[in-house]
Amino acid sequence: MTSPASSIPDPVVADVHPRTGRGRTLFWAAIIFLAATAMGLVATTQASLGSFRDEPISFWRMARYWMPDYYLWAVLSPLILWLSRRFPLDRDTWIRYLPIHLVAAAAILQVELLSSCAIISVIAMVPPKYDGFWEYYLNVARSYFLWGLIIYLFVLTAGHAYRYYRSLRAREVETAELRRQVVEAQLRALKMQLHPHFLFNTLHSIGTLVRKGERDAALGMLAGLGDLLRYSLENEERQEVPLEDEIDFLRRYLEVEQVRFSDRLEVSFRVDPGVLRAPVPNMILQPLVENAIRHGVGPNRGRRRLVVSAARRDGVLRLEVRDDGARRGREWRPDEGVGVGLRNVRERLERLYGDEGRLDVVAGEPEGVVAVIEMPWRVGEVQT
DSSP: OOOTTTTTTOOOOOOSSOSSHHHHHHHHHHHHHHHHHHHHHHHHHHHHHTOOSSSOOOHHHHHHHHHHHHHHHHHHHHHHHHHHHHSOOOTTTHHHHHHHHHHHHHHHHHHHHHHHHHHHHHHTOOOTTSSSHHHHHHHHHHHHHHHHHHHHHHHHHHHHHHHHHHHHHHHHHHHHHHHHHHHHHHHHHHHHHHHHHHHHHHHHHHHHHHHTTOHHHHHHHHHHHHHHHHHHHHTTTOSEEEHHHHHHHHHHHHHHHHHHHGGGEEEEEEEOGGGTTSEEETTOSHHHHHHHIIIIITTOSSOEEEEEEEEEETTEEEEEEEEOOOOSOTTOOTTTTOOHHHHHHHHHHHHHHGGGOEEEEEEOSSSSEEEEEEEEOOOSOOOO
Protein backbone atom coordinates (compact mmCIF):
# COMPACT_ATOMS: atom_id res chain seq x y z
CA MET A 1 0.00 0.00 0.00
CA THR A 2 1.23 3.41 -0.81
CA SER A 3 1.58 5.75 2.09
CA PRO A 4 1.01 9.49 2.04
CA ALA A 5 4.78 9.82 1.99
CA SER A 6 4.97 8.24 -1.40
CA SER A 7 1.77 9.78 -2.76
CA ILE A 8 2.48 13.26 -1.42
CA PRO A 9 -0.48 14.94 -2.02
CA ASP A 10 0.56 13.56 -5.17
CA PRO A 11 -1.60 15.71 -7.59
CA VAL A 12 -0.54 13.92 -10.76
CA VAL A 13 -3.45 13.24 -13.10
CA ALA A 14 -3.59 9.73 -14.58
CA ASP A 15 -3.72 9.24 -18.35
CA VAL A 16 -7.22 8.79 -19.69
CA HIS A 17 -6.12 6.88 -22.77
CA PRO A 18 -4.23 3.60 -23.25
CA ARG A 19 -0.49 3.70 -22.58
CA THR A 20 0.56 1.33 -25.39
CA GLY A 21 1.58 2.84 -28.72
CA ARG A 22 -1.09 1.05 -30.80
CA GLY A 23 -3.78 1.63 -28.20
CA ARG A 24 -2.92 5.33 -27.97
CA THR A 25 -3.05 5.67 -31.79
CA LEU A 26 -6.46 4.00 -31.97
CA PHE A 27 -7.71 6.17 -29.10
CA TRP A 28 -6.78 9.44 -30.80
CA ALA A 29 -8.02 8.20 -34.19
CA ALA A 30 -11.41 7.54 -32.58
CA ILE A 31 -11.40 10.98 -30.93
CA ILE A 32 -10.59 12.73 -34.24
CA PHE A 33 -13.24 10.71 -36.10
CA LEU A 34 -15.92 11.50 -33.52
CA ALA A 35 -15.00 15.20 -33.49
CA ALA A 36 -15.16 15.36 -37.32
CA THR A 37 -18.52 13.57 -37.30
CA ALA A 38 -19.95 15.93 -34.70
CA MET A 39 -18.74 19.05 -36.54
CA GLY A 40 -20.00 17.70 -39.86
CA LEU A 41 -23.46 16.95 -38.43
CA VAL A 42 -23.68 20.43 -36.92
CA ALA A 43 -22.70 22.05 -40.24
CA THR A 44 -25.12 19.82 -42.16
CA THR A 45 -27.99 20.63 -39.83
CA GLN A 46 -27.28 24.35 -39.96
CA ALA A 47 -27.09 24.30 -43.77
CA SER A 48 -30.33 22.32 -44.20
CA LEU A 49 -32.26 24.48 -41.74
CA GLY A 50 -30.86 27.68 -43.22
CA SER A 51 -32.08 26.96 -46.73
CA PHE A 52 -34.54 29.60 -47.94
CA ARG A 53 -35.41 27.92 -51.23
CA ASP A 54 -38.96 27.09 -52.21
CA GLU A 55 -38.03 23.43 -52.03
CA PRO A 56 -36.11 22.73 -48.81
CA ILE A 57 -32.94 20.72 -49.25
CA SER A 58 -33.06 17.47 -47.29
CA PHE A 59 -30.63 16.78 -44.46
CA TRP A 60 -29.14 13.73 -46.17
CA ARG A 61 -28.55 15.60 -49.40
CA MET A 62 -26.71 18.33 -47.51
CA ALA A 63 -24.75 15.67 -45.67
CA ARG A 64 -23.26 14.53 -49.00
CA TYR A 65 -21.78 18.02 -49.40
CA TRP A 66 -20.58 18.63 -45.84
CA MET A 67 -19.57 15.31 -44.29
CA PRO A 68 -16.76 14.50 -46.79
CA ASP A 69 -15.22 17.89 -46.05
CA TYR A 70 -14.92 17.24 -42.30
CA TYR A 71 -13.76 13.65 -42.75
CA LEU A 72 -10.99 14.99 -44.98
CA TRP A 73 -9.94 17.28 -42.14
CA ALA A 74 -9.92 14.23 -39.86
CA VAL A 75 -7.53 12.50 -42.30
CA LEU A 76 -5.29 15.59 -42.46
CA SER A 77 -5.32 16.26 -38.69
CA PRO A 78 -2.46 13.83 -37.86
CA LEU A 79 -0.26 15.76 -40.32
CA ILE A 80 -1.16 19.07 -38.67
CA LEU A 81 -0.52 17.57 -35.21
CA TRP A 82 2.87 16.33 -36.40
CA LEU A 83 3.68 19.86 -37.64
CA SER A 84 2.71 21.25 -34.23
CA ARG A 85 5.24 18.91 -32.60
CA ARG A 86 7.97 19.35 -35.20
CA PHE A 87 7.64 23.14 -35.47
CA PRO A 88 6.22 24.35 -32.14
CA LEU A 89 5.14 27.99 -31.89
CA ASP A 90 6.75 28.57 -28.50
CA ARG A 91 7.85 31.92 -27.16
CA ASP A 92 11.39 31.37 -28.45
CA THR A 93 10.55 29.70 -31.76
CA TRP A 94 7.34 31.21 -33.15
CA ILE A 95 9.11 33.81 -35.32
CA ARG A 96 11.26 31.09 -36.95
CA TYR A 97 8.45 28.57 -37.44
CA LEU A 98 5.47 30.81 -38.26
CA PRO A 99 6.35 31.05 -42.02
CA ILE A 100 6.53 27.25 -42.15
CA HIS A 101 3.01 26.96 -40.75
CA LEU A 102 1.68 29.60 -43.17
CA VAL A 103 3.05 27.68 -46.14
CA ALA A 104 1.86 24.37 -44.67
CA ALA A 105 -1.61 25.79 -44.03
CA ALA A 106 -1.91 27.05 -47.61
CA ALA A 107 -0.76 23.70 -49.03
CA ILE A 108 -3.00 21.62 -46.78
CA LEU A 109 -5.97 23.85 -47.55
CA GLN A 110 -5.46 23.42 -51.29
CA VAL A 111 -5.23 19.64 -50.92
CA GLU A 112 -8.34 19.57 -48.73
CA LEU A 113 -10.40 21.80 -51.02
CA LEU A 114 -9.39 19.94 -54.20
CA SER A 115 -10.09 16.57 -52.60
CA SER A 116 -13.40 17.73 -51.16
CA CYS A 117 -14.60 19.14 -54.47
CA ALA A 118 -13.52 15.97 -56.28
CA ILE A 119 -15.38 13.70 -53.84
CA ILE A 120 -18.51 15.88 -53.91
CA SER A 121 -18.50 15.94 -57.70
CA VAL A 122 -18.59 12.12 -57.64
CA ILE A 123 -21.12 11.41 -54.90
CA ALA A 124 -23.35 14.51 -55.19
CA MET A 125 -22.49 16.00 -58.60
CA VAL A 126 -21.36 19.57 -59.27
CA PRO A 127 -24.27 21.98 -58.75
CA PRO A 128 -25.79 22.93 -62.14
CA LYS A 129 -25.11 26.64 -61.70
CA TYR A 130 -21.36 26.07 -62.10
CA ASP A 131 -19.81 25.62 -65.53
CA GLY A 132 -17.63 22.62 -64.80
CA PHE A 133 -15.45 21.38 -61.98
CA TRP A 134 -12.86 24.19 -61.91
CA GLU A 135 -15.42 26.94 -61.63
CA TYR A 136 -17.00 25.04 -58.76
CA TYR A 137 -13.60 24.58 -57.10
CA LEU A 138 -12.68 28.29 -57.43
CA ASN A 139 -16.00 29.32 -55.90
CA VAL A 140 -15.57 26.89 -52.98
CA ALA A 141 -11.98 28.07 -52.45
CA ARG A 142 -13.06 31.71 -52.29
CA SER A 143 -15.97 30.95 -49.95
CA TYR A 144 -14.32 28.52 -47.52
CA PHE A 145 -10.64 29.41 -47.50
CA LEU A 146 -10.97 31.44 -44.29
CA TRP A 147 -13.04 28.71 -42.62
CA GLY A 148 -10.43 26.14 -43.62
CA LEU A 149 -7.70 28.31 -42.15
CA ILE A 150 -9.66 28.50 -38.87
CA ILE A 151 -9.90 24.70 -38.78
CA TYR A 152 -6.14 24.40 -39.39
CA LEU A 153 -5.45 26.83 -36.52
CA PHE A 154 -7.89 24.96 -34.29
CA VAL A 155 -6.14 21.62 -34.84
CA LEU A 156 -2.73 23.29 -34.50
CA THR A 157 -3.78 24.90 -31.20
CA ALA A 158 -5.17 21.59 -29.93
CA GLY A 159 -1.82 19.94 -30.68
CA HIS A 160 0.08 22.65 -28.82
CA ALA A 161 -2.33 22.49 -25.88
CA TYR A 162 -1.91 18.73 -25.57
CA ARG A 163 1.87 19.03 -25.83
CA TYR A 164 1.87 21.64 -23.05
CA TYR A 165 -0.37 19.40 -20.95
CA ARG A 166 2.01 16.47 -21.37
CA SER A 167 4.98 18.67 -20.54
CA LEU A 168 3.24 20.05 -17.43
CA ARG A 169 2.24 16.58 -16.33
CA ALA A 170 5.80 15.30 -16.81
CA ARG A 171 7.08 18.15 -14.62
CA GLU A 172 4.45 17.34 -11.98
CA VAL A 173 5.48 13.69 -12.01
CA GLU A 174 9.15 14.66 -11.72
CA THR A 175 8.41 17.11 -8.88
CA ALA A 176 6.29 14.56 -7.03
CA GLU A 177 9.02 11.94 -7.44
CA LEU A 178 11.65 14.34 -6.08
CA ARG A 179 9.42 15.21 -3.13
CA ARG A 180 8.84 11.50 -2.46
CA GLN A 181 12.57 10.84 -2.53
CA VAL A 182 13.20 13.72 -0.12
CA VAL A 183 10.56 12.46 2.32
CA GLU A 184 11.87 8.90 2.11
CA ALA A 185 15.39 10.15 2.78
CA GLN A 186 14.12 12.06 5.83
CA LEU A 187 12.27 8.97 7.10
CA ARG A 188 15.33 6.82 6.55
CA ALA A 189 17.46 9.31 8.51
CA LEU A 190 14.97 9.23 11.38
CA LYS A 191 15.05 5.44 11.43
CA MET A 192 18.84 5.45 11.43
CA GLN A 193 18.75 7.66 14.52
CA LEU A 194 16.52 5.13 16.30
CA HIS A 195 18.81 2.15 15.75
CA PRO A 196 21.90 3.52 17.55
CA HIS A 197 19.66 5.15 20.19
CA PHE A 198 18.02 1.81 20.95
CA LEU A 199 21.36 -0.04 20.80
CA PHE A 200 23.21 2.36 23.11
CA ASN A 201 20.44 2.30 25.70
CA THR A 202 20.40 -1.50 25.75
CA LEU A 203 24.19 -1.70 25.98
CA HIS A 204 24.05 0.78 28.86
CA SER A 205 21.60 -1.52 30.66
CA ILE A 206 23.90 -4.49 30.06
CA GLY A 207 26.85 -2.49 31.43
CA THR A 208 24.84 -1.66 34.55
CA LEU A 209 24.10 -5.36 35.13
CA VAL A 210 27.78 -6.24 34.68
CA ARG A 211 28.84 -3.63 37.21
CA LYS A 212 26.33 -5.07 39.68
CA GLY A 213 27.79 -8.52 39.16
CA GLU A 214 24.58 -9.92 37.62
CA ARG A 215 26.41 -12.00 35.04
CA ASP A 216 23.54 -14.31 34.01
CA ALA A 217 21.16 -11.39 33.51
CA ALA A 218 23.76 -9.56 31.39
CA LEU A 219 24.31 -12.64 29.20
CA GLY A 220 20.55 -13.02 28.78
CA MET A 221 20.27 -9.42 27.65
CA LEU A 222 23.14 -9.89 25.18
CA ALA A 223 21.45 -12.94 23.67
CA GLY A 224 18.16 -11.07 23.40
CA LEU A 225 19.92 -8.05 21.93
CA GLY A 226 21.43 -10.26 19.22
CA ASP A 227 17.96 -11.49 18.23
CA LEU A 228 16.63 -7.94 18.18
CA LEU A 229 19.47 -6.66 16.01
CA ARG A 230 19.02 -9.54 13.57
CA TYR A 231 15.30 -8.80 13.36
CA SER A 232 15.80 -5.05 12.90
CA LEU A 233 18.44 -5.56 10.19
CA GLU A 234 16.12 -7.88 8.27
CA ASN A 235 13.49 -5.12 8.23
CA GLU A 236 15.85 -2.16 7.96
CA GLU A 237 14.71 -1.07 4.49
CA ARG A 238 10.99 -1.32 5.26
CA GLN A 239 9.18 1.89 6.17
CA GLU A 240 6.07 0.00 7.27
CA VAL A 241 5.38 -3.47 8.65
CA PRO A 242 2.17 -5.27 9.61
CA LEU A 243 1.15 -4.49 13.18
CA GLU A 244 1.59 -8.14 14.15
CA ASP A 245 5.28 -7.93 13.14
CA GLU A 246 5.67 -4.76 15.17
CA ILE A 247 4.07 -6.46 18.19
CA ASP A 248 6.37 -9.47 17.74
CA PHE A 249 9.44 -7.18 17.72
CA LEU A 250 8.08 -5.43 20.82
CA ARG A 251 7.65 -8.73 22.68
CA ARG A 252 11.29 -9.60 21.97
CA TYR A 253 12.41 -6.19 23.18
CA LEU A 254 10.37 -6.52 26.39
CA GLU A 255 11.84 -9.96 27.03
CA VAL A 256 15.25 -8.27 27.11
CA GLU A 257 14.00 -5.53 29.44
CA GLN A 258 12.34 -8.05 31.78
CA VAL A 259 15.73 -9.66 32.30
CA ARG A 260 16.87 -6.32 33.63
CA PHE A 261 13.84 -5.59 35.83
CA SER A 262 13.03 -9.17 36.80
CA ASP A 263 9.62 -9.34 38.53
CA ARG A 264 9.29 -5.56 38.81
CA LEU A 265 7.87 -5.26 35.26
CA GLU A 266 4.54 -6.80 34.28
CA VAL A 267 3.60 -6.54 30.59
CA SER A 268 0.27 -7.22 28.89
CA PHE A 269 -1.03 -6.76 25.34
CA ARG A 270 -4.57 -5.83 24.38
CA VAL A 271 -4.56 -5.98 20.60
CA ASP A 272 -7.74 -6.36 18.56
CA PRO A 273 -7.16 -9.33 16.20
CA GLY A 274 -8.87 -7.36 13.43
CA VAL A 275 -6.03 -4.82 13.23
CA LEU A 276 -3.06 -7.18 13.16
CA ARG A 277 -2.60 -6.84 9.39
CA ALA A 278 -2.80 -3.05 9.41
CA PRO A 279 0.44 -1.40 8.24
CA VAL A 280 2.28 0.71 10.82
CA PRO A 281 5.66 2.47 10.75
CA ASN A 282 8.53 0.11 11.49
CA MET A 283 9.77 0.35 15.13
CA ILE A 284 7.13 2.93 16.02
CA LEU A 285 6.17 1.42 19.39
CA GLN A 286 9.61 0.58 20.78
CA PRO A 287 10.54 4.20 21.62
CA LEU A 288 7.24 4.62 23.48
CA VAL A 289 7.79 1.47 25.50
CA GLU A 290 11.39 2.43 26.21
CA ASN A 291 10.25 5.86 27.41
CA ALA A 292 7.57 4.29 29.63
CA ILE A 293 10.08 1.91 31.20
CA ARG A 294 12.67 4.61 31.79
CA HIS A 295 10.26 7.07 33.42
CA GLY A 296 7.55 4.79 34.79
CA VAL A 297 9.39 1.66 35.91
CA GLY A 298 13.05 2.57 36.29
CA PRO A 299 12.72 5.21 39.05
CA ASN A 300 10.33 3.04 41.11
CA ARG A 301 11.14 0.12 43.37
CA GLY A 302 7.67 -1.43 43.36
CA ARG A 303 6.05 -3.64 40.76
CA ARG A 304 4.82 -1.68 37.73
CA ARG A 305 2.54 -2.62 34.89
CA LEU A 306 2.91 -1.81 31.19
CA VAL A 307 -0.03 -2.24 28.81
CA VAL A 308 0.20 -2.08 25.01
CA SER A 309 -3.12 -1.86 23.16
CA ALA A 310 -4.28 -1.44 19.58
CA ALA A 311 -7.77 -0.96 18.16
CA ARG A 312 -9.66 0.66 15.32
CA ARG A 313 -11.93 3.60 16.03
CA ASP A 314 -13.93 5.39 13.32
CA GLY A 315 -11.42 4.90 10.53
CA VAL A 316 -8.44 5.58 12.82
CA LEU A 317 -5.88 3.07 14.09
CA ARG A 318 -5.16 3.89 17.74
CA LEU A 319 -2.08 2.50 19.49
CA GLU A 320 -1.50 3.03 23.21
CA VAL A 321 1.40 2.41 25.58
CA ARG A 322 0.27 2.85 29.18
CA ASP A 323 2.29 2.58 32.38
CA ASP A 324 1.10 2.96 35.97
CA GLY A 325 4.31 4.49 37.30
CA ALA A 326 4.08 7.39 39.74
CA ARG A 327 4.00 10.87 38.23
CA ARG A 328 6.94 13.07 38.96
CA GLY A 329 5.29 15.74 41.05
CA ARG A 330 2.25 17.93 40.59
CA GLU A 331 3.93 20.17 38.03
CA TRP A 332 4.73 17.32 35.68
CA ARG A 333 4.02 18.10 32.02
CA PRO A 334 3.29 15.41 29.40
CA ASP A 335 6.10 16.53 27.05
CA GLU A 336 8.69 16.91 29.80
CA GLY A 337 11.88 15.03 29.11
CA VAL A 338 10.94 14.06 25.54
CA GLY A 339 14.09 12.77 23.88
CA VAL A 340 15.21 11.45 20.51
CA GLY A 341 12.78 8.54 20.50
CA LEU A 342 9.54 10.48 20.94
CA ARG A 343 10.67 13.32 18.71
CA ASN A 344 11.40 10.84 15.94
CA VAL A 345 8.03 9.16 16.42
CA ARG A 346 6.27 12.48 15.97
CA GLU A 347 8.32 13.44 12.91
CA ARG A 348 7.87 10.06 11.25
CA LEU A 349 4.09 10.18 11.76
CA GLU A 350 3.98 13.70 10.36
CA ARG A 351 6.01 12.82 7.27
CA LEU A 352 4.13 9.59 6.61
CA TYR A 353 0.57 10.70 7.30
CA GLY A 354 0.56 14.50 7.51
CA ASP A 355 -2.12 15.88 9.82
CA GLU A 356 -3.70 12.42 10.11
CA GLY A 357 -0.80 11.01 12.13
CA ARG A 358 -0.17 12.19 15.67
CA LEU A 359 1.41 11.28 19.01
CA ASP A 360 -0.01 12.50 22.32
CA VAL A 361 1.56 11.88 25.74
CA VAL A 362 -1.02 12.39 28.49
CA ALA A 363 -1.41 11.70 32.19
CA GLY A 364 -2.99 8.37 33.08
CA GLU A 365 -5.67 7.77 35.67
CA PRO A 366 -5.14 7.48 38.56
CA GLU A 367 -1.38 7.46 37.93
CA GLY A 368 1.11 6.83 35.20
CA VAL A 369 1.44 8.09 31.65
CA VAL A 370 -0.29 7.13 28.39
CA ALA A 371 1.36 7.57 24.98
CA VAL A 372 -1.27 7.52 22.21
CA ILE A 373 -0.57 7.17 18.48
CA GLU A 374 -3.33 7.80 15.95
CA MET A 375 -2.94 7.17 12.22
CA PRO A 376 -5.23 6.51 9.25
CA TRP A 377 -6.76 3.04 9.17
CA ARG A 378 -5.52 1.21 6.09
CA VAL A 379 -5.58 -2.40 4.96
CA GLY A 380 -3.33 -3.81 2.28
CA GLU A 381 0.31 -4.15 1.36
CA VAL A 382 2.77 -2.29 3.53
CA GLN A 383 5.15 0.28 2.10
CA THR A 384 8.66 -1.03 1.59
